[in-house]
Amino acid sequence: MKNTILIVEDEESIRDILSYSLKREGYIVIEASTGEKGIKMVEDNNVDLVILDLMLPGMSGYEVCKKITSKYKISIIMLTAKNDIVDKVLGLELGADDYITKPFDIREVIARVKVCLRRMEELKKFQMEDDKQGNSNNVIVLRNNIKIYEESREVFKEENNVKLKPKEYELLYLLAKNRNMVFSREKLLDKIWGFDFFGDSRTVDVHIQRIRKKLGETAENSIIQTVFGVGYKMQ
Structure with missing residues (x-):
């Protein structure tokens, strides 16, 4: 089509x-x-x-x-x-x-x-492959009472729906699916915005800040950890 x-x-x-x-x-x-x-x-x-x-x-x-x-x-x-x-x-x-x-x-x-x-x-x-494998209803449970519903692309914290923009959700989802893996800002730009995206690493920082704010977290107490000089990871 x-x-x-x-x-x-x-x-x-x-x-x-x-x-x-x-x-x-x-x-x-x-x-x-x-x-x-x-x-x-x-x-x-x-x-x-x-x-x-x-x-x-x-x-x-x-x-x-x-x-x-x-x-x-x-x-x-x-x-x-x-x-x-x-x-x-x-x-x-x-x-x-x-x-x-x-x-x-x-x-x-x-x-x-x-x-x-x-x-x-x-x-x-990617979503169709998840469906074929029976993962469409998967729920990713994170600390601080945060849940990611893969099928509906929704995020909840303590039963409250957290309204994330598409790129914010994709960032959170990528980190959640790859916990303890450190991603550089350049790698996140590549994964989320695409290799040919012409923005800079500030784009990643801004989106991470907005995710933390919407989840009611600070940089010091967040499920997304800053790896200084490198990028971000989630434990």
Whole structure:
């Protein structure tokens, strides 16, 4: 089946070049000029990936990203004219998978789209293998009364549902499945964001901090331990 890509961009010329190039690659492309229309498109279509401009009129791209990731497991690539790392990190915190700074080379956009979609396919295959092996209902029990439900991708602490963004969940899950193994920040970037991700190690630190905060933990008393000079691990 062909993947469906939604472009949410208010500049028609940019939408046109993205749409034309993605269709040439064999993707189904739908478009929206505002955040509100973009959210409606997600609700009405089986969207696999969203290319989302952050500087939209009305509802901002940040708000659109937050609304989509709170309800759907869809890859999001941000488009931004800003080159400030704070803007990029904020988008990643809200659940985006990658970012591209304008002006961009369309070949780079195509490459990143392929990476995001490939990662989603690999994740689906991994979950299907778990189902075949009878692991779909597994519950990972961690200390501090924390449980990870693999089938629903939910996390609970003392029976309270902890709302994690997709990347936060994947980080926690990876560490939980590989307890006592130390992961460098670079390895975590590779595993969670993909080898071709162009971010830096601060992205990992920000996500770890947010996981700890949502679990009601501090760096000194957390199931995720910092291995200074290296990265992170879970006991």
